[in-house]
Amino acid sequence: MSKTDQISQMNIDGCAHIFGDHIDTDIIIPTQFCTTTDKTELAKHCMNDVRENFYDSVQDGDVIIAGDNFGCGSSREAAPIAILGCGIQCVIAKSFSRLFYRNAVNLGLLVIEDKELYKRANEGDRIAVDLDTNRIFVNGVHVSCIQDDECGIVAEIVKEKGLMNYLLHNNMI
Amino acid sequence: MGQTLIEKMISLKLGRDIYKGQSVFVPVDIIMGTDGTTPLALKVLEEYNINKIKNPEKIIFVHDHFAPPKDISTANLSRMLDQFAKKFHITSYKEDRGGICHVLLPELGIMKPYDIVVGADSHTCTYGGLGIFSMGIGSTDMACAMATSKLWIKVPETIRIKVSGNLKSGVEAKDLILSIIGMLGTDGANYRAIEFCGSTIEKLTIAERMTICNMVIECGAKAGIINIDKVTEQYYYEKGIQDCQRIEADSDANYLETYEVEAEQLKPQIGCPYSPANVRNAEELIGTKINQVVIGSCTNGRIEDFRIAYQYMKGKQVHKNVKLILVPGSHNVLMQMEEEGMLKDFIKSNAIISPPSCGPCMGGHMGVLADDQVGLYTTNRNFYGRNGSPSSKVYLSNVSIAALSAIEGEIQVPEVN
Numbered sequence: 001m002s003k004t005d006q007i008s009q010m011n012i013d014g015c016a017h018i019f020g021d022h023i024d025t026d027i028i029i030p031t032q033f034c035t036t037t038d039k040t041e042l043a044k045h046c047m048n049d050v051r052e053n054f055y056d057s058v059q060d061g062d063v064i065i066a067g068d069n070f071g072c073g074s075s076r077e078a079a080p081i082a083i084l085g086c087g088i089q090c091v092i093a094k095s096f097s098r099l100f101y102r103n104a105v106n107l108g109l110l111v112i113e114d115k116e117l118y119k120r121a122n123e124g125d126r127i128a129v130d131l132d133t134n135r136i137f138v139n140g141v142h143v144s145c146i147q148d149d150e151c152g153i154v155a156e157i158v159k160e161k162g163l164m165n166y167l168l169h170n171n172m173i
Numbered sequence: 174m175g176q177t178l179i180e181k182m183i184s185l186k187l188g189r190d191i192y193k194g195q196s197v198f199v200p201v202d203i204i205m206g207t208d209g210t211t212p213l214a215l216k217v218l219e220e221y222n223i224n225k226i227k228n229p230e231k232i233i234f235v236h237d238h239f240a241p242p243k244d245i246s247t248a249n250l251s252r253m254l255d256q257f258a259k260k261f262h263i264t265s266y267k268e269d270r271g272g273i274c275h276v277l278l279p280e281l282g283i284m285k286p287y288d289i290v291v292g293a294d295s296h297t298c299t300y301g302g303l304g305i306f307s308m309g310i311g312s313t314d315m316a317c318a319m320a321t322s323k324l325w326i327k328v329p330e331t332i333r334i335k336v337s338g339n340l341k342s343g344v345e346a347k348d349l350i351l352s353i354i355g356m357l358g359t360d361g362a363n364y365r366a367i368e369f370c371g372s373t374i375e376k377l378t379i380a381e382r383m384t385i386c387n388m389v390i391e392c393g394a395k396a397g398i399i400n401i402d403k404v405t406e407q408y409y410y411e412k413g414i415q416d417c418q419r420i421e422a423d424s425d426a427n428y429l430e431t432y433e434v435e436a437e438q439l440k441p442q443i444g445c446p447y448s449p450a451n452v453r454n455a456e457e458l459i460g461t462k463i464n465q466v467v468i469g470s471c472t473n474g475r476i477e478d479f480r481i482a483y484q485y486m487k488g489k490q491v492h493k494n495v496k497l498i499l500v501p502g503s504h505n506v507l508m509q510m511e512e513e514g515m516l517k518d519f520i521k522s523n524a525i526i527s528p529p530s531c532g533p534c535m536g537g538h539m540g541v542l543a544d545d546q547v548g549l550y551t552t553n554r555n556f557y558g559r560n561g562s563p564s565s566k567v568y569l570s571n572v573s574i575a576a577l578s579a580i581e582g583e584i585q586v587p588e589v590n
């Protein structure tokens with residue numbers, strides 16, 4: 001399966017790529033590469049300033065784990081698109097910046113706020129997320145649960161895997 | 174239950190009482206997109222086969238991030254906007270009469286008091302200075318808003334910041350917001366709105382209010398808001414909008430936090446690499462060597478800012494080791510610089526005059542920094558790698574410090590009194 005194919009089932013199972021606090025959108029995808037709308041082209045530059053060849057090191061289904069305020073800075077949707085283009089379906093961070101969170105929800109990139117996991121997971125650990133039971137596993141050990149405090153429209157958009165699907169299914173477009 | 178100003182504004186639009194935490198679809202009055210973000214929105218519309226635009230008159234495209242285009246791919250993105258705009262009767266402001274979106278839109282006078290404005294650019298929060306609920310959105314959001322004239326929002330909690338007293342001369346609105354960002358941290362207002370009030374705020378010009386609201390995103394805020402008062406009414410009057418209804422936050426409104434700031438205490442501030450929240454008193458940085466100074470951007474690229482710069486630059490020369498780039502925020506700003514006679518003197522002082530554009534602010538275009546170079550910018554962000562090479566550094570300051578330092582060749586701070 002290519003990196004840009006959709007993973008059909010939203011259960012996550014992959015390796016951890018760990019980043020620190022305040023990873024901003026200029027790190028995720030620098031402005032000079034935002035001159036295309038092509039997902040794979042964007043992905044090739046993802047995180048490159050802080051981790052060389054990040055794109056090549058990622059396998060489909062891998063997970064980014066980060067500290068506080070992930071995705072701060074610009075409104076550029078190129079940031080979550082570049083992450084999706086790497087084959088990553090899920091980012092778990094202590095906290096997200098508002099715009100990144102919003103864009104991720106709208107695009108169907110799974111974003112989970114979790115204060116604990118960051119301390120428990122190491123680079124390369126196997127991370128699994130069971131969305132039926134809301135449990136998160138590190139190397140097969142259950143370490144955390146998704147605290148789902150989203151309700152209303154946001155939860156429905158997440159369930160529909162993106163804003164445009166939500167609009168379609170609710171006959172808004 | 175009492176409502177904050179933001180809750181009141183959203184309730185006014187929806188015709189029912191709305192409170193923090195609720196997720197609602199709201200009607201939007203203006204939808205703005207730039208050459209940087211709109212192409213992705215158009216791609217979303219195409220992927221979902223959406224051939225109808227709800228209210229083209231509410232939509233504005235601005236070519237500013239890569240304007241004039243720097244290469245073939247950005248030229249093609251710009252052309253994509255124009256072709257789409259033509260097909261759907263959308264107004265598209267090219268670089269020849271445009272400028273930076275957040276300088277241009279307030280000049281146009283198309284926004285009304287208490288409008289809800291969304292823009293596919295994070296600094297859309299700027300218009301809070303005009304009593305508008307404005308927030309940055311992404312490209313899928315923009316596609317949704319173009320197709321439906323609506324968008325979902327989660328009603329934010331509000332942090333209230335009361336600023337009292339007089340700012341000393343030499344201290345600018347930029348210093349006030351930098352110090353607030355330093356106090357709150359880069360995520361101190363994440364998901365929240367910030368309401369500014371107090372005697373200092375009431376005395377600020379529209380340009381200064383926009384400088385303040387422009388930077389609330391640097392502490393994560395969804396929106397900044399300064400309520401409509403005489404100053405705002407005058408702005409709207411000049412734009413031909415006469416009926417300024419006024420609403421107020423309730424006295425028992427539920428704020429997350431309230432801060433009191435004494436304006437008199439405030440000294441010039443500098444945002445040090447690599448975060449706008451890494452704020453220090455400017456005097457601590459005196460003597461720092463710099464290679465490039467940029468005066469411009471949606472934070473400090475208005476005519477008022479160039480008038481300040483002019484006070485320092487007139488009859489002086491830019492230091493031989495420094496490149497000074499002046500970026501007028503819009504075509505109008507450039508015209509006015511010419512009309513007021515500054516342009517000639519700026520050129521004589523060896524400043525580089527850039528076309529109205531985002532330019533060096535986001536390092537994607539003109540004025541990019543080389544390895545290890547140091548910049549002093551009046552812009553709003555200095556993230557790692559934002560302005561050029563990852564080993565370059567940018568300090569963020571007010572206009573006076575930037576202008577004086579360009580002459581001195583190192584960071585210098587005008588006297589404050």
Ligand code: SF4
Binds near residue numbers: 275296
């Ligand atoms: S001037 Fe800078 S901050 Fe403002 S819109 Fe342009 S790139 Fe963004």
